[in-house]
Amino acid sequence: MPERTPNIDRSILVFTIWGSLGFLGLGIFLESLARDTWAISAVGVAVIVAAFAAHIVVNAIHGTGFTRGEAALGIGIYGVLGLVFMAGALAGGMTSADYYAGLTLFGTLAIGLLAYLVTRHGLRGAFSQFHVRAADTAARRGA
């Protein structure tokens, strides 16, 4: 009983990428905070960026983009970690290595996301991903 399983294939690859590279990158990043060394955090961020790139390659192979769930999860985690980072910075208990490690992570991911959106949708299209016009919403409701 043959059946089409392209999304399953893609999902398996995505889980594999983030389970191996993603968690390895997270571990290295946490190690940098524990050892208070910025260079290690840069390696961790590089591994996370590699996971991000591998995810995009898998998307390209399957001719698709990020799913709504993936986008929501990614932006959610980014937001929560960003809040934790800001709270830590405001509380004042961070060392300079911690501070630069956080900036490297969030800065790189933000630039990476923008670069992805621009290359995938173009400048105007990237803006449209976030800009929802009232007319569009009304049209969707009408439909």
Place this chain on the structure above:
Amino acid sequence: MAWLPLYLLFWAAVTLYWARVAAVANGGHQTWFSAGHSLPAWVSALVVAGASVSGWVALAVPAEIGAGGFSRPALLQAGIVLALPGVLFFKRLWLIGQRLRLSSQGELLRAYWESEFLVAVSATIAVVFAIAFSGLQLRELSQIAATLSGGDISAEGAAIVLGFILVGYVVIGGMRAVGYLGAIQAALAVAALVGLAAFALIATGGFAGLNAGLQAVATEAGGKLSVAGVIQFTAGIGREAAASHEGTAVASLSLAMALLGVQASPVVLKVVLSTRTPRGIAAGQTWVMAGAFGLAVALLAAVVGAAGYSDPGLAVSGLLARLSPWFAAWVFVGILCGTQLLAGLALLTAAEALVRTLYKPWFHGNLSRRGTVTLAQIAVVLLAVASVLMQALTPVTLSVLGAVALPLASQMITPLLGMTWACWFTRPAVVTGVGFGIAGVLMTEPLGHAVLSFLGLDLPWGRWPWTIHSAAWGLVLNLVVTVLISAFTQRRGFGPEAEEARRFLSETLRLSPRARALRATAWSVALCWAFFAVGPGLVFGNFAFGLPGGTWALGMPSQWAWGLLFWIFGLGLVWFLSYKMEMASPHTTAIPPYEPPARLRRDTPVKERERLRALVLTAAIGFALFVLTAISFGN
């Protein structure tokens, strides 16, 4: 430590997600057993390789090397040795399975050999894999979890949690969940091994530091960086100690024969028969199994093992305890993935063998499909409970049982060989051969010794006499008996399914002239590789790149370098056999199902009741005889 529970919780959520995906795709119970024979080829390749090495590559190989150095270099060739049965059998068995519409080893054996004995042996092997072989790995992981948590989690508690995660996804998603998750698990297990090897190198001061440590203990370790001659005629472990150590070249060869059992087992064959197409077999066996996973064993697992050999504090559990908690948790989950991959597959295969292959045809022919799946799900739970209970209550029995899993599975090579290549093997020969093989295994393993001793018979030899692994004792007996009896029973015919399978294979798989011309080369190359990589030629590896106590030409022990060199040659061998000899090469034409000749339906309920009565009577008489013998002669 919060990281380990956190990672485990995340992993449990992942397994449940995939179980749900699989359950939806299964359409309830319709394709629970075999995923509708629709597993993608690349998923199958990863699952086969992952299940073949399982948690064994990160737990047992480093432990073996940590304790015995490089005295059994066949371990370094595990990737190649594990791949060879797949190259030989998978393509042909998939074709037979597809033609006869069969989905398990038990069904294949029943259809081809018409032997309920072989079916029962296959089911027993699956159960031993599910309860004991996987149980041993889960037990070791549970103990590591207890160590990592600093005693906050008990080993028993960890075993129960890990068992719950495992049973959850197998019961809900069946083969499809095992397949989908298996691909992820295989990749994560290798990633964890890469991490573990990197941490071992960091802990020992890099590759040079690791080998300096090995050099320091090379002279004082009783020569465990080399093999102890070709063979030693000792009475076996527990009876007579070998000179220097037990790791002879023949011990390595016989260990390799045990490893052949993994891909001849019903467990791994289940994945192959659930795959949509055989197009990925050659690539999977060559590049995934022998290549990537082979390198993982020969290099990465060996690095971890060598670290433990030079400093016992750097054994896997010690190494994990030294890591930061987030890394320890990540590596732990990776090793868990490898272990769960095999355990989940073994549970499913064993449950299917017990319910669908044994119970239903023998005792309950009109059991519905839904009823069969429900019973199999109950069997999965019961087998997992038995495994967890044995881990906690009877670890010695679990270990003794686990030790016979591979040797028993390697006895299935003869019937599989008869189905695929040696068509002159006859039914009585194969059945008797497997019987002798099992006897050979049991009489050279503690399990057989314990049973016979209980009955009052003490064998004059110990475990693995002449430093030969029980798998080899069994396999040699098995092959000799099969060949001899086949020679005398050539007039016996085969059943219609077997005749159809033979006709179909001979018509479908015609060797190209080029492959036919390369036959002699293939035999020569394969035998040469076996002689030098895992056989008597290993003695040359003792000094080829420097003596254990002297200067090492490649900066590493000679046997290790020899192992890596022959891993490269072995990869070439697997590639040559798979592609050039067309043993596993892609097959693309559609296979129409076989239409069996119409037969009259027999009155099955009456026969089933008779069988049940006979089974109960035989079991009662057997039990009574066993107790009487034990009371009369036992100790």
